[in-house]
Every structure is written in C-alpha cells, then in structure tokens.
C-alpha cells in the first residue's frame with residue numbers, strides 16, 4: 505500500500521488521463537502486434553476501418569466514464585449511433601442496427617452510473633456480431649504496463665485490467681476477461697491521506713472483491729454488469745481522491 509498526498513494526485517489526474525491513450529493503447533494502437541484481418545471480398549471494404557472507428561469510440565467512452573466525464577462519453581456514443589452502415593446481408597444490418605440503438609440510448613444517458621451500465625451492455629452488442637463473424641485472434645491487449653512503484657504505474661495496471669475485461673466482453677473472450685480480472689485483483693492499490701482515507705480503503709476492498717469472485721464468470725450480460733460495477737468503483741474513487 506502506498507500513500508500520496510491528495511494535492512499531488514488532484515493536480516496530476518486530468519493531465520494523466522489525457523496522456524493515457526499514448527501509454528495504454530489496446531488492439532488498434534499496436535499495428536505491429538495487431539495487423540487488421542484481411543477483408544473477404546464478399547464484405548464491404550470498409551469493415552476494418554469501421555471497426556477501428558468503433559473501437560476508438562468505445563475505448564474513449566470507457567476512459568471517459570472512469571472519471572465521470574459524461575459529456576465525452578455521450579458525444580462519442582452519438583457518433584457510434586450515427587455511423588453509416590454499408591449494407592451487406594440483412595443479418596449483418598440487424599446486428600449493426602441493434603448496436604446503433606444501444607449507442608443511442610447511451611447518448612442520452614441521464615447520469616454517469618447509468619452510462620456505465622449502458623456502455624458495458626453496448627460491448628455485448630459488439631460481441632453478438634463478432635461471435636459469428638470475427639476471428640477472436642484480432643482482439644489482443646498490449647503488454648501489461650510495468651510497475652515502477654509510482655501511483656501512475658499502479659493506475660496504469662488498473663486501467664489495463666479494466667480495459668482487458670472490456671475487450672473480453674467485446675471479442676468475446678473468456679481468456680481476456682479472466683486475464684483482466686486477475687490483473688485487477690493483483691494491481692497495487694493506492695491510498696490517500698486525510699478524512700477520505702476510510703472511504704478510499706472501502707472502495708479498494710470492493711474492487712478486490714469484484715475482481716476475485718472467480719465463480720462469477722457468467723454469461724455476457726453478467727460480465728457487462730460486473731464490468732459496470734468495477735467502473736463504478738474506479739469513478740467513485742476518482743471522484744473523492746482528485
């Protein structure tokens with residue numbers, strides 16, 4: 505356990521959040537590890553480009569929601585809701601329509617809590633399509649960030665865990681889901697000083713409990729709910745420790 509003065513943390517958080525995309529990119533940010541799968545000729549040529557757009561938008565939504573940034577999350581959701589669908593099979597269009605409808609609901613979420621629930625559900629709509637049409641090998645996280653003992657590194661590992669769980673829902677992949685949980689369970693915790701110390705300790709304990717209930721692997725819906733609960737804890741601690 506580590507202690508950091510609140511003042512230092514609060515100053516650094518916003519800057520830090522802006523820097524994460526560079527340090528913590530997942531699949532789409534690592535072309536050397538993650539070459540886009542070739543698009544079969546029967547499919548519209550824009551599938552891969554569109555998937556990268558989906559991915560970037562949902563990653564931004566996920567990252568915005570761990571700091572209660574509802575404005576960014578809703579704006580990006582609106583983009584997903586309005587993405588044009590090139591028409592392929594009617595089955596394809598149906599999956600796309602369901603996803604767009606869910607993104608629309610997210611775009612008008614009344615608060616960050618409901619947005620987290622809608623966003624993690626949205627990931628199951630991505631999965632519904634991938635399950636039949638995408639090679640699971642295309643969904644790969646970057647390596648786990650190394651731990652240099654800083655609070656920043658501790659949070660990078662929290663973020664890696666949560667994003668890998670999220671990727672596990674999108675793919676869908678039980679291995680990724682489990683890897684993310686395992687990382688979240690073992691990531692170094694951050695404590696704060698002062699009158700928030702107790703609340704922060706309670707949130708750390710809650711996160712540990714959520715990440716270690718191995719028996720709750722469940723179905724896609726259960727995983728989405730579990731991930732929303734995890735993100736609720738991230739956001740709750742950021743709200744009081746910033």
Ligand code: HEC
Nearest residue numbers: 513516517520521655656659662663666694704738741745
């Ligand atoms: C016990 C409190 C606590 C919990 C729980 C928590 N965080 Fe944090 N987090 C912090 C604090 C404090 C900072 C500010 C760190 C700083 O200023 O360097 C922070 C910063 C961050 C940052 C910016 C990090 C950076 O690069 O410096 C990310 C990303 C992050 N947290 C992700 C998460 C995720 C994802 C979760 C949930 C899985 C989570 N955190 C849970 C306290 C917490």
Ligand code: HEC
Nearest residue numbers: 540541543552555558559562599600603630633637638642
């Ligand atoms: C209508 C079906 C469908 C929906 C809905 C869908 N995807 Fe995909 N996705 C695919 C297919 C098919 C592939 C495999 C790509 C290929 O064959 O080029 C894929 C691949 C991907 C890839 C790997 C791309 C690459 O080639 O590197 C990512 C990332 C991705 N999807 C993200 C998402 C996200 C995030 C969502 C939800 C917001 C989503 N997708 C929703 C069909 C879909």
